[in-house]
Every structure is written in structure tokens, then in C-alpha cells.
Amino acid sequence: MSLVQKIVIAGFLAFATGSLAHGIGSDHTHTDNEPGIETAQVWLELVDLKKYAASWQTAAPVFKTAITSEQWEATVKNVREPLGDLIKRSLYHDRFTTTMAGMPDGEYLILRFVTRYANKKSAVETVTVMKDETDTWRVAGYFIK
Numbered sequence: 698m699s700l701v702q703k704i705v706i707a708g709f710l711a712f713a714t715g716s717l718a719h720g721i722g723s724d725h726t727h728t729d730n731e732p733g734i735e736t737a738q739v740w741l742e743l744v745d746l747k748k749y750a751a752s753w754q755t756a757a758p759v760f761k762t763a764i765t766s767e768q769w770e771a772t773v774k775n776v777r778e779p780l781g782d783l784i785k786r787s788l789y790h791d792r793f794t795t796t797m798a799g800m801p802d803g804e805y806l807i808l809r810f811v812t813r814y815a816n817k818k819s820a821v822e823t824v825t826v827m828k829d830e831t832d833t834w835r836v837a838g839y840f841i842k
Contacts, residue, residue, distance in 0.1 A: 730791050733806035736834035737824040741810075744839075745783045749773050757827055757835035759800070776841060781815025786822070797825075804828040805837070812841075 743752040749770040753761065764772070790809035797805050810822045825838035 730793055730806055733793075733826045733828075733834040734788065734791060734808060736826050737806075737808050737836060740836045741786065741822070741824065744773060744777065747774075747778075752836075755835065757829060757837040759827070759837050760835075773839075780817045780820070784813040784815060786810050786812045800827075800837075806834070 740752055740755060743749075743755070750766055752773075753764075753766040753769045787810060788808060789811050790807075792807045794805050794807065795802055804827065806826045808824045808826070810824070812820045812822050814820065821842050823838070823840040823842075824836060826834045827837040829835050
């Protein structure tokens with residue numbers, strides 16, 4: 698299994714729904730999305746700072762059951778570190794949904810960021826956050842292309 702495939706598995710349906718086209722299904726003006734967006738940005742910062750164990754620890758239970766902390770660290774290190782330092786990340790798409798294939802009904806936010814790294818001029822990061830049983834947003838999926 699390739700490292701990209703492992704990231705997809707670790708991300709658990711991060712790329713599952715919605716269009717890649719900018720703005721389609723976007724809820725940028727929906728203020729209820731802000732806490733989920735902030736959760737994703739804080740989590741991405743942990744990954745950017747190579748705090749992989751902390752990113753796994755703060756993720757949703759579904760993420761943690763899909764991949765162990767050690768597997769996550771090895772996988773994300775092999776995929777992200779060759780890209781080099783983060784230059785810029787911009788949110789270009791956010792979509793709220795209450796259903797996702799293979800997941801129980803709940804509150805999900807699918808976020809797509811256009812990201813530039815020192816060694817890759819353009820990447821798309823998809824982060825899926827979900828509300829847990831305590832009404833806290835947590836990262837349930839991550840995919841980078």
C-alpha cells in the first residue's frame with residue numbers, strides 16, 4: 698500500500714463528498730462553521746510543527762481507530778516532510794453536512810485548503826472535522842493531493 702493510500706485510510710473519508718470546484722457547496726458565510734474551521738487550522742499547525750503524536754491525540758475517535766499513533770506518525774512524516782516548510786495555506790471551500798458515506802449521521806465539516814510548501818507550489822489539503830459526543834469539533838480525516 699502506498700503512503701498516499703495510507704493517508705487516505707488514516708483520513709477516513711476525508712475526500713468523500715462534494716465537488717473540488719471552488720465555491721460549490723461552500724458555506725463561507727455560515728458563522729456556525731467557524732469553530733470547526735479553527736479546529737482544523739489548529740490541528741494543521743500541529744502537523745506543520747511536526748507534532749504528529751499531538752495531532753493524533755487530538756483527533757476524533759474514528760481517526761484514532763483507523764490508524765495507530767505510530768502508524769500515523771510514520772505515514773504523515775513520509776508524506777509531509779518532503780514537501781518542505783509551509784509557505785501559505787488558504788481555505789477555499791467549506792461544506793457542512795450531516796451525512797457521510799460509511800459514517801453515522803452527525804455534524805461534519807469538509808474543508809479544503811490550497812497550500813504552498815517550499816518544495817511543492819500547489820497542493821490541496823482536505824480536512825474533515827466532526828462533532829464528538831461532547832459537541833467538540835475534532836479532525837476525523839486528512840488527505841493531501
